[in-house]
Amino acid sequence: MDQQRDAASLGMWIFLATEVMFFGGLFAAYAVYRWSYPAAFAEASHQLNALLGAANTAVLLTSSLCMALAVHAAQTGSRRRLMLFLALTMILGSLFLVIKGYEWSHEIHLGLLPGATFTYVSPSPAFSATQVEMYFMLYFLMTGVHGFHMIIGLCLLMYLMVQAFRKRFTPDYFAPVEVIGLYWHFVDVVWIFLFPLLYLIGSK
Amino acid sequence: MQSVSPTAELPRTGRVLNYLNNGYTARSWLLSTDHKRVAILYLISVTLFFFAGGAAAVLFRLELMTPPGDLVQPETYNKLFTLHGIIMVFFFLIPSIPAVLGNFLVPLMIGARDLAFPRLNLLSWYVFIAGGTLTMYAALAGGVDTGWTFYTPYSSMFAKTHVTAAALGVFISGFSSILTGLNFIVTIHTMRAPGLHWFRLPLFIWSIYATSLIMILGTPVVAVTILLVGIERIWRIGIFDPSLGGDPILFQHLFWFYSHPAVYIMILPGMGVISELITCFSRKRIFGYSFVAFASIAIAVLGFLVWGHHMFVSGQSMYAGMVFSFLSFFVAVPSAVKVFNWTATLYRGSILLQTPMLYAMGFIGLFTLGGLTGLFLATLAVDVHVHDTYFVVAHFHYIMVGGMVMAYLGGIHFWWPKMTGRMYPEWWGRLSALIIFVGFNLTFFPQFILGYVGMPRRYYAYPDEFQVLNVMSSAGASILGAGYLIPLGYLLWSLKYGKLVGENPWGASGLEWQTSSPPPTENFSTTPQVTQPAYTYPHTEELLLG
Numbered sequence: 001m002d003q004q005r006d007a008a009s010l011g012m013w014i015f016l017a018t019e020v021m022f023f024g025g026l027f028a029a030y031a032v033y034r035w036s037y038p039a040a041f042a043e044a045s046h047q048l049n050a051l052l053g054a055a056n057t058a059v060l061l062t063s064s065l066c067m068a069l070a071v072h073a074a075q076t077g078s079r080r081r082l083m084l085f086l087a088l089t090m091i092l093g094s095l096f097l098v099i100k101g102y103e104w105s106h107e108i109h110l111g112l113l114p115g116a117t118f119t120y121v122s123p124s125p126a127f128s129a130t131q132v133e134m135y136f137m138l139y140f141l142m143t144g145v146h147g148f149h150m151i152i153g154l155c156l157l158m159y160l161m162v163q164a165f166r167k168r169f170t171p172d173y174f175a176p177v178e179v180i181g182l183y184w185h186f187v188d189v190v191w192i193f194l195f196p197l198l199y200l201i202g203s204k
Numbered sequence: 205m206q207s208v209s210p211t212a213e214l215p216r217t218g219r220v221l222n223y224l225n226n227g228y229t230a231r232s233w234l235l236s237t238d239h240k241r242v243a244i245l246y247l248i249s250v251t252l253f254f255f256a257g258g259a260a261a262v263l264f265r266l267e268l269m270t271p272p273g274d275l276v277q278p279e280t281y282n283k284l285f286t287l288h289g290i291i292m293v294f295f296f297l298i299p300s301i302p303a304v305l306g307n308f309l310v311p312l313m314i315g316a317r318d319l320a321f322p323r324l325n326l327l328s329w330y331v332f333i334a335g336g337t338l339t340m341y342a343a344l345a346g347g348v349d350t351g352w353t354f355y356t357p358y359s360s361m362f363a364k365t366h367v368t369a370a371a372l373g374v375f376i377s378g379f380s381s382i383l384t385g386l387n388f389i390v391t392i393h394t395m396r397a398p399g400l401h402w403f404r405l406p407l408f409i410w411s412i413y414a415t416s417l418i419m420i421l422g423t424p425v426v427a428v429t430i431l432l433v434g435i436e437r438i439w440r441i442g443i444f445d446p447s448l449g450g451d452p453i454l455f456q457h458l459f460w461f462y463s464h465p466a467v468y469i470m471i472l473p474g475m476g477v478i479s480e481l482i483t484c485f486s487r488k489r490i491f492g493y494s495f496v497a498f499a500s501i502a503i504a505v506l507g508f509l510v511w512g513h514h515m516f517v518s519g520q521s522m523y524a525g526m527v528f529s530f531l532s533f534f535v536a537v538p539s540a541v542k543v544f545n546w547t548a549t550l551y552r553g554s555i556l557l558q559t560p561m562l563y564a565m566g567f568i569g570l571f572t573l574g575g576l577t578g579l580f581l582a583t584l585a586v587d588v589h590v591h592d593t594y595f596v597v598a599h600f601h602y603i604m605v606g607g608m609v610m611a612y613l614g615g616i617h618f619w620w621p622k623m624t625g626r627m628y629p630e631w632w633g634r635l636s637a638l639i640i641f642v643g644f645n646l647t648f649f650p651q652f653i654l655g656y657v658g659m660p661r662r663y664y665a666y667p668d669e670f671q672v673l674n675v676m677s678s679a680g681a682s683i684l685g686a687g688y689l690i691p692l693g694y695l696l697w698s699l700k701y702g703k704l705v706g707e708n709p710w711g712a713s714g715l716e717w718q719t720s721s722p723p724p725t726e727n728f729s730t731t732p733q734v735t736q737p738a739y740t741y742p743h744t745e746e747l748l749l750g
Contacts, residue, residue, distance in 0.1 A: 003394055003395070006393075006394050007320040007321070007390050007391075007393075007394045007395070010389075010390045010393055010394060011320065011321060011386060011387075011390045014386045014389055014390065014420055015386060017420060017421065018382050018386070018420045018421070018423070018424045019424070021420075021421050021422070021423075021424040021425050022424035022425070022427060022428050023428075024424075024425065025424070025425045025427075025428035025429060025432075025458055026428055028454075028457075028458065029432065029443070029454060029458070032451060032454050033449075033451075036451070037449070114439070114441040115439045115440070115441055128449070130442060130448055130449040131449050133441065133442065133449075134442055134443070134448075134449050134450070137435075137441045137442070137443065141432075141435070
C-alpha cells in the first residue's frame with residue numbers, strides 16, 4: 001500500500017515536470033516576443049482588465065487553500081469536511097472559469113481575437129497591429145491551455161467527490177486526493193506566473 | 205568457435221502456464237496490461253513501421269542510382285525522404301528499444317511483477333498507434349514534403365501537403381513516449397526487489413532511466429512547438445513566419461531543444477543493451493560499473509545543452525554558436541567513457557562470438573565512427589563546410605542505424621529465447637549480422653565522401669561525378685535490406701520450429717534469466733532477493749567451463 005502511494009505521488013510529480021516543460025515552451029515564446037516588441041506588448045496588456053485578473057487570482061488561491069484543507073480532511077478521515085472542501089474547491093474553480101469566460105467574450109467583442117476577427121488598429125507608429133496580434137495570440141493560447149487544465153481539474157475533482165460519497169477514502173487510503181491536489185496546486189501556480197506576465201506589463 | 209552449453213534443464217513437457225499461452229483471444233492481447241504482452245504489441249507495430257520506413261528508403265535509393273531525376277517526381281522524392289525520416293525517428297527508433305525491450309525487461313530485471321502503472325502502459329500503446337495511424341494517413345492521402353524537421357515558415361505557411369495530419373500524429377505519439385518514460389522512472393524508483401539497490405542494477409536499467417528523463421523533459425517541448433506550428437498553419441496567425449512578425453529561429457530552438465536530446469533517446473537504450481551483451485559474452489564484470497552508469501546520466505543531462513549545434517548556419521549569434529560547439533565536444537566525453545569501458549571489459553575475457561555479440565562488436569565500431577564524425581560537425585568551421593551535406597546524413601546513420609539498430613537487433617536476438625522460449629537458428633543469425641554489417645558500411649561510408657566533396661542532402665538529382673559513390677551506396681542499401689529481411693524470416697520460423705530453451709540459455713547473470721522462458725504472467729513465483737552486484741560472471745564461467 002505504501003509502495004502504491006509512493007508510486008502515485010512520484011508519478012504525479014513527474015507528470016507535473018512534463019507540464020512545466022510544456023508551459024515552458026510557451027513562456028519561452030512569450031519571452032522572445034516580449035523582448036522583440038516591448039511597446040506592443042505593454043500596449044496590448046493595457047487592453048486587459050487587470051482588476052478582473054486580480055480577482056481571479058484571489059479566487060484561484062482560495063481554491064488552492066480549500067484543496068489543501070480537503071487533503072487534510074482526507075488524512076484525518078473526516079468525510080464530511082472532505083466533501084465540503086472539495087465542493088468549495090470546485091465552486092471557486094468554476095467561478096474562475098466564469099470570470100475568465102466573461103473576460104474572453106469581452107475581448108473577442110473588442111476584436112482582439114487573432115485571425116480574421118482581429119480588428120485592432122495600432123494608435124502609434126511605434127508598433128504594428130501584427131505585433132499586438134502576436135501578444136493576443138499568446139494570451140489566448142496560454143490562458144486557453146490553462147483553462148483547459150482547469151476543466152480537466154474540475155472533472156478530476158468531480159471524480160473525487162463521487163469516490164468520497166461512496167466512502168472510498170480512509171486515513172490509510174487517500175492517494176487520489178493527494179495527487180489530484182498536487183495537480184490542482186500546479187494549475188494554480190501556472191496562473192500565478194500568467195497573471196503578472198500578461199496583465200501587469202508596463203503598468204504605471 | 206566455442207558454443208554456450210545450456211545450463212538449465214529443458215522445460216518439462218506438458219503445458220506450463222506462461223504469459224504467451226495465458227489466453228489466445230484478440231481481447232486477451234489488446235486489453236492486456238501485462239508488460240510482456242504490451243512489449244509484444246510494440247514489437248509487432250515498430251517492425252511494421254520499420255519496414256514501411258525502409259520501403260521509402262528503397263525508393264529514393266533507386267532514384268539516386270542515376271544523376272538525373274528519372275524515377276520519381278521531385279515532389280515525390282521530397283515526400284519519400286520526409287516519410288522515411290518521420291517514420292524511422294518517431295515511430296521506430298524512439299519506441300524501439302525503450303518500448304519493446306524496456307517494456308519487456310524493466311520489471312523482469314528489477315524483480316517486479318509489472319510496471320508501476322500497467323494500465324497507463326497499455327494506454328501508451330494505443331496512443332502510439334493513434335499517432336502512427338494519423339501519420340500513415342497523411343502519407344497515404346498525399347504525403348508530406350517538409351522533411352522530418354518541419355522547418356517553419358515552409359511547414360506552417362507554404363507547404364501544400366498534409367503537414368497538419370502528420371504533425372498531429374507526431375504530437376499524439378509524443379504522449380506515448382511521455383507515458384512510457386514516466387512509467388519507467390516510477391517503476392525503477394519504487395519497485396526494485398529487496399536488496400537491489402541502485403548500484404546493483406543492470407546497466408540497461410540505468411540507460412533506460414536516463415532515456416526516460418529525456419522523454420519526460422524533452423517531449424512536452426516538441427509537443428507545444430508542433431501545436432504552435434499547427435496554429436500558424438490553420439489560422440495563419442504569426443508565430444514563426446517573419447512576414448507576420450514571427451521568428452523562424454525560435455522554431456528551430458524549440459524544435460532542437462527536444463530533437464537533439466531525442467537523438468540520445470535513440471542511442472542511450474542501445475548503449476544499455478551493449479553493456480548487457482558485452483558482459484555476458486565476455487564472461488566478465490563490466491569494467492568501471494559506476495562510470496558507465498553515470499555516463500548515461502551525464503549524456504542525458506549534457507544532451508539538453510547542445511541543441512544549438514544544429515543551427516550554426518541558421519543565423520543564431522556567433523557567441524551562442526561557440527558555446528554550443530564547446531558543449532557538444534563535452535558530450536563526447538561520457539560517450540567515449542562507455543566505449544573505453546566496453547573495450548576494457550573485453551580485455552582477457554572469454555569471448556563468445558554468438559550472434560548478439562557480433563551485433564555488439566558491430567555497434568562499438570560503427571558507433572565510434574559515428575561519434576568521431578560528430579566531433580567534425582561540432583567544430584564550427586568544419587560544420588559550415590559540411591552542413592546539410594551527405595556527411596551529416598552518414599554521421600547520424602552511423603549512430604542511428606550502425607548504433608541503435610545494431611543494438612536493437614543484438615538485444616532482440618539475446619532476449620529472443622526469453623521472450624519466446626525458443627532459440628533462433630545461430631548460423632543464420634551470424635550470417636545476417638555479417639550481411640548487415642557489410643551492407644551498412646557499403647551504404648553509408650560512401651556518403652561521408654559524397655558529403656565531404658559537396659553533395660547536398662535532400663536533392664533528387666546530382667552531377668555525374670557523384671554517380672559512382674551513389675551507386676555504391678544504393679548497392680549497399682540493397683544488401684542491407686536483404687540483411688534485415690533474413691532475421692524477419694528466421695525469427696518467425698523459430699516461433700514454431702526453434703529449439704526449446706531453458707531459463708538461462710546464455711548462462712547470463714541478471715534476474716530476467718532466473719525465471720522460466722517464456723516467463724509466467726506474474727514474472728516470478730517468489731519475489732527474488734538480491735545479494736550480489738550486477739554481472740557476477742567469473743562465478744558463472746566456472747560453472748560453464750569448469
